[in-house]
Amino acid sequence: MTTTVEVPGGTSRGRRVRAGLLLQRQGALFALVLLLAFGAARYGSNFATGYNLSSFTGDTAKYGLVALGMTFVIMTGGIDLSVGSVAALGGVVAIKVSEHGLLPGLLAGVAAGAAVGALNGVLITRLKLQPFIVTLATLLAVRGLALNLAGARASVAAPGGFQKLGNWSLLGLPVAAEAMFLAFLLGAAALHFTPWGRQVLAIGGNVDAARLMGLPVARTTFSVYLLSGALAGCAGVFLGSQNGSVDTAAGLGWELTAIAAVVVGGTLLTGGVGSVLSTLVGVLLLQLIFNLIVFENGEGSITISSYWESVIRGAFLLVVVLLQVRLVRRRNATGRTT
Amino acid sequence: MTDRRTADPTPERGAPATPSTDGAPVAEPARGRTTLLRGGGIRHVRWTVWAQRYGALAALVVLFVYNAIDTPFFLTPQSLLFVLLRQAAPIAIVAVGMAIVIGTAGIDLSVGSVMAIAGQVGATLVLHDQPFLLAMVAALLVAAVCGLFNGTLVARFGVQPIIATLILFIAGRGIAQLITGGALQPLANPEFQWIGLARPFGVPAQVFIAVLVAVVAWLVMRLTVFGRYVLAVGGNEAASRLAGVPAARVKLLAYVISAALAGLVGLIAVSANSASDANNVGLGMELDAIAAVAVAGTPLTGGKVNVWGAVVGAVLLKLLQNTLISHGITKEVAQIIEGAVIIGALWLQRHEA
Numbered sequence: 001m002t003t004t005v006e007v008p009g010g011t012s013r014g015r016r017v018r019a020g021l022l023l024q025r026q027g028a029l030f031a032l033v034l035l036l037a038f039g040a041a042r043y044g045s046n047f048a049t050g051y052n053l054s055s056f057t058g059d060t061a062k063y064g065l066v067a068l069g070m071t072f073v074i075m076t077g078g079i080d081l082s083v084g085s086v087a088a089l090g091g092v093v094a095i096k097v098s099e100h101g102l103l104p105g106l107l108a109g110v111a112a113g114a115a116v117g118a119l120n121g122v123l124i125t126r127l128k129l130q131p132f133i134v135t136l137a138t139l140l141a142v143r144g145l146a147l148n149l150a151g152a153r154a155s156v157a158a159p160g161g162f163q164k165l166g167n168w169s170l171l172g173l174p175v176a177a178e179a180m181f182l183a184f185l186l187g188a189a190a191l192h193f194t195p196w197g198r199q200v201l202a203i204g205g206n207v208d209a210a211r212l213m214g215l216p217v218a219r220t221t222f223s224v225y226l227l228s229g230a231l232a233g234c235a236g237v238f239l240g241s242q243n244g245s246v247d248t249a250a251g252l253g254w255e256l257t258a259i260a261a262v263v264v265g266g267t268l269l270t271g272g273v274g275s276v277l278s279t280l281v282g283v284l285l286l287q288l289i290f291n292l293i294v295f296e297n298g299e300g301s302i303t304i305s306s307y308w309e310s311v312i313r314g315a316f317l318l319v320v321v322l323l324q325v326r327l328v329r330r331r332n333a334t335g336r337t338t
Numbered sequence: 339m340t341d342r343r344t345a346d347p348t349p350e351r352g353a354p355a356t357p358s359t360d361g362a363p364v365a366e367p368a369r370g371r372t373t374l375l376r377g378g379g380i381r382h383v384r385w386t387v388w389a390q391r392y393g394a395l396a397a398l399v400v401l402f403v404y405n406a407i408d409t410p411f412f413l414t415p416q417s418l419l420f421v422l423l424r425q426a427a428p429i430a431i432v433a434v435g436m437a438i439v440i441g442t443a444g445i446d447l448s449v450g451s452v453m454a455i456a457g458q459v460g461a462t463l464v465l466h467d468q469p470f471l472l473a474m475v476a477a478l479l480v481a482a483v484c485g486l487f488n489g490t491l492v493a494r495f496g497v498q499p500i501i502a503t504l505i506l507f508i509a510g511r512g513i514a515q516l517i518t519g520g521a522l523q524p525l526a527n528p529e530f531q532w533i534g535l536a537r538p539f540g541v542p543a544q545v546f547i548a549v550l551v552a553v554v555a556w557l558v559m560r561l562t563v564f565g566r567y568v569l570a571v572g573g574n575e576a577a578s579r580l581a582g583v584p585a586a587r588v589k590l591l592a593y594v595i596s597a598a599l600a601g602l603v604g605l606i607a608v609s610a611n612s613a614s615d616a617n618n619v620g621l622g623m624e625l626d627a628i629a630a631v632a633v634a635g636t637p638l639t640g641g642k643v644n645v646w647g648a649v650v651g652a653v654l655l656k657l658l659q660n661t662l663i664s665h666g667i668t669k670e671v672a673q674i675i676e677g678a679v680i681i682g683a684l685w686l687q688r689h690e691a
Contacts, residue, residue, distance in 0.1 A: 079500070123681060127684075127685055129681070129684045129685065130638055130639070130684070132445075132500075132638060133628070133632050133638055133680065133684055134681065134684070136625060136628060136629065136632075136680070137629075137677040137678070137680040137681045137684075138677060139625070139677075140625065140629070140673050140674075140676055140677040140680070141673060141674045141675075141676070141677025141678060142677075143670075143673060144669075144670040144671060144672070144673025144674040144675075144676075144677065145670070145674055147669075147670035147673070148668060148670035148671055148674070152668065152669070152670055256447075256504055256507060256508065259500075259501070259504060260504065260508065263501055269498050269500065269501055270498070305515075305516060305519060305520070307512045307515040307516045307519070307520055308512065308516070309512065310508050310509055310511060310512030311509045311512040311513055311516065313508050313509070314505045314506065314507075314508040314509020314510070314512065315509060317501075317504065317505050317508065317509075318491075318505045318509075321491070321495075321497050321501055321502070321505065322495065322497075325495045325496055325497055329496075
């Protein structure tokens with residue numbers, strides 16, 4: 001699943017490293033299973049209902065799509081801060097165009113996101129500007145564009161086809177959730193089984209080496225920003241269709257939620273290493289914390305303010321980051337002794 | 339992070355061991371369309387170098403002159419001091435701290451959350467009848483502890499700055515909200531609110547504070563060992579460590595300074611609003627501050643600190659916004675233009691290499 005981490009084996013230290021790596025790769029999965037078991041045990045049948053499952057996954061889908069794009073960007077050693085604004089733009093555009101039908105709205109939202117992604121990609125690959133600051137600038141500019149298109153008001157979708165997309169269920173799961181799961185499966189397949197996926201990891205691992213090997217560095221880098229933009233636009237479409245509107249604060253801070261999910265999933269921000277499915281686990285985990293808080297309050301025995309949500313998420317990120325640091329250090333130490 | 343130092347052909351090898359604090363027009367032997375001796379290599383100084391170094395200042399002057407001619411009542415103390423500078427001062431103060439952190443090749447995303455925490459601590463203490471001075475000192479100390487947290491993660495644990503400060507960015511606002519359960523705290527305490535409302539000599543106190551902070555930071559960067567160390571660590575951390583620079587301590591201190599300045603601005607914001615609103619204080623401040631630093635041409639890869647550039651950048655972005663809005667351009671379109679200006683500044687910066 002995770003790639004390009006070589007594991008020095010043999011010694012007892014090596015075994016410990018391997019156990020540690022397993023924790024790094026699958027720690028989020030362990031935590032997710034534990035929390036799910038905890039939820040099921042504590043809140044019983046209410047928690048494990050199809051209703052909770054479908055509303056939870058439907059809500060998570062937006063963040064999942066954004067985090068998927070972010071995963072590829074981070075694997076190349078870059079970052080995309082503009083995704084929240086792009087989602088807002090995608091939602092606004094989709095609502096505007098959806099007057100002409102559901103499919104044009106959906107496509108227009110995704111295309112708007114892809115256009116911003118392409119702009120990011122051109123600025124980063126052709127003008128060779130730093131991804132952090134380029135996408136910071138587009139974060140500002142695209143939010144301005146989205147607000148301007150919406151007339152600085154919430155855009156409200158006409159009742160009908162477009163809103164159906166958000167509430168539509170297939171086989172018990174919302175379409176948004178199914179789109180997310182499908183996107184992650186395709187993403188994982190692309191990473192592992194296509195030359196493009198290997199190029200993404202190669203560029204993140206060592207961009208100079210990748211260039212010397214003759215890999216299309218600029219094209220591949222461009223493509224990850226394009227993908228990230230398109231997925232963020234798609235997330236915005238689902239946001240708009242689920243809520244029936246896109247307000248002026250839509251997508252604020254999504255970039256950081258997505259980065260946190262990627263990191264919790266075990267992808268290193270230095271690039272070159274990463275796992276697509278672990279990001280999915282990371283997203284589900286961070287959202288599950290919120291879901292559990294809602295249930296805990298529903299129990300009524302104690303009331304946890306929703307403000308705890310961000311504190312718990314931050315603490316979670318801290319634990320994961322410290323674990324990663326320990327592992328990387330131990331791996332380096334082992335590398336030296338063997 | 340986004341660091342691709344290996345990939346872009348910056349002239350690092352020819353650069354002097356301690357890069358210059360630019361913006362200070364003394365260290366450079368020559369400028370303009372002449373040649374410049376740098377580390378043994380003679381190279382042409384193109385207009386882009388000039389544009390990179392003084393572009394933000396030039397843009398500020400142009401905008402200023404344009405407004406002086408075109409905008410009614412622009413050249414009044416009311417407009418200059420109480421609209422432009424008073425609005426720019428908080429961003430400038432945070433941007434100075436951000437510039438130092440960026441100088442160490444770091445970034446501080448947590449400034450907005452730290453503002454909210456410090457404001458909440460200060461306001462809560464004042465409302466519980468503590469002396470205003472104690473409240474302020476306590477708030478600044480709490481902010482400094484936040485910086486210590488960031489710095490420890492970055493310097494001792496080697497966590498990437500963007501992630502290390504992301505933790506407090508996410509959790510910090512929650513902590514600030516939890517202090518009062520998210521409720522707004524109105525306050526009326528003239529002594530405490532001096533930093534946000536007073537106008538000694540007819541100038542808003544926060545403008546004084548911003549200038550003071552910038553002067554002190556500039557002197558520290560130019561005259562102290564710490565200032566040199568920041569540049570050395572940001573320029574090449576491994577080399578600086580081999581040269582005996584206490585890199586970890588330098589980075590730690592940089593984050594503490596940034597957080598303490600953010601805390602100060604949090605107190606100013608609370609004072610100016612006559613209320614502590616943990617939900618909104620400092621929202622987006624990290625972006626404003628980073629943009630102010632970047633628009634002045636300071637590379638985000640570290641090794642350079644341009645204190646006055648950060649101040650000029652903060653005033654420039656604010657003046658740009660106000661100019662556009664006063665010409666009937668909506669805030670949203672102004673935001674688009676602001677983004678384009680940042681990209682333009684970056685593009686100029688790239689040409690220096």
